[in-house]
Amino acid sequence: MAVYILRRALGVLVVMFAVVTAMFLLLHASPVSPVNQLAPQVAADPAARAAVEHRMGLDRPLVVQYADYIGGLPTGDFGVSLYDGSPVADQVGRALPVSLELGFLAALVAGVPAVVLGTWSALRQGRAVDRVTRVVTVVAMSLPGYWLAVVLLVTVDNPDYLPGAGGFVRFSDDPVRNVQVLLLPAVVLGLAAFAMITRSLRGGLVEAYASDHVAFARAMGATPMQVLRRVALRGAVVPTLTVAGVLIGGLLSGTVLVENVFQIPGLGQLMVTAFQREDYQLALGGCVATAAIFLVLNLLVDVLYLVVDPRTRQGLACD
Structure with missing residues (x-):
């Protein structure tokens, strides 16, 4: 290993x-x-x-x-900004935690409901909840992120509870206000990921429930919860991990559009500012940071394969 x-x-x-x-x-x-x-x-x-x-x-x-x-x-030397001479590492270091926090919140918004709804839909295959889930996920994947962000800014903006663009507060200064400011951007960022993870998990569970492993577990007297936890989820989680790893990596690194619409001072807004100023040293630093996030997350997904899928560990032992 x-x-x-x-x-x-x-x-x-x-x-x-x-x-x-x-x-x-x-x-x-x-x-x-x-x-x-x-x-x-x-x-x-x-x-x-x-x-x-x-x-x-x-x-x-x-x-x-x-x-x-x-x-x-x-x-850790990314050079200096060609615009104002400040170290690029300092600017990236200030923006990176903001993007990571937004991406993490978006991953929660996408992942938790996706697991619940995907599992429920698979267990109720062909019923009303399954049909509604498929419709909801198709609509969620079809909504343009930029359009949804603008609509939410216009319709949901509430300065006291769900503020729109601007007014960002760091978590260390005011945790509650920080989450309030980031919640709408996180919903916009995580909506498509929620839909794809839901569909992937549902499809994997449906296929797992049709397998001989589940039939054998039922014949041995396993309860429905035991079948779900010990057999079905093990077969469905690997393809879902592949999809989730790519999507969550994109959530944590691909926040350019959302950060600029909601005026969140993260890596996305930093790179747009760098390109507007034609400061390619700063733009390069932001690109390197986002690429590193994406690659490290996919490495973690590869390691998780070894934890959740015994067949992977057996294949490595044979090698």
């Missing part, structure tokens, strides 16, 4: 290296430059532009810039 986890961790590092390299080359190959954000008389003067680019280190060969950037990553 340790060898498997080590192999998967090395794979994550390789993918992370490829992501960083691709993002670095794409951003530096773009025609935009933070110098364009300077005063027009400075941006239009070749000598002034050259002086600013020299001060920012943009006149160095691309290979040298890349080597410096890669060399600093193991120590």
Whole structure:
């Protein structure tokens, strides 16, 4: 098992290296430059532009810039913002907990109801609750996130209980207000994930209940709850974990749209600001952080396979 986890961790590092390299080359190959954000008389003067680019280190060969950037990553050095000269790591460090908290709340909003409704729907296959569940999940997957966010801002905005855009308060300052501010964005962010996890779990349970394992357990006198917990869920949880791992990784790292609509100061809003300022050093730092979150979560899902599925551990033992 340790060898498997080590192999998967090395794979994550390789993918992370490829992501960083691709993002670095794409951003530096773009025609935009933070110098364009300077005063027009400075941006239009070749000598002034050259002086600013020299001060920012943009006149160095691309290979040298890349080597410096890669060399600093193991120590947490993401470089400095080309807009104001502040360390990128500090800005990412302030925004990252906000996005993680929003993603975690969205995962709760999506995961807990999905498990309950998916299980209930599978146990009542073909009945009214099953038909309603399928309709609800299709509608939830079909709603555009941006449209839903705007609708909620207009219709549900309540400054006392469910405030809309703005007014973010950190959890350490006021936990209750923090959750109130993040609840609407979490619902928007988690709605599609809720629908997909529900459908995946329902489908897995329906297939599991039709298997010989469940028939054998029933023949041996197992109670319905024992059949569900010990047999059916074990067969359904692996494909559901695969779907949930990808979706929750997206919840924690893909908050650009929701954060900007609700004015949440997380990684998503930070990256939009960076691109607006043509500050690709800051944009690159945000991209690296989101990619790392996604890859680490998928690594955790791979490890969970070993915990919930004995067949995986047996396959590793045979190898």
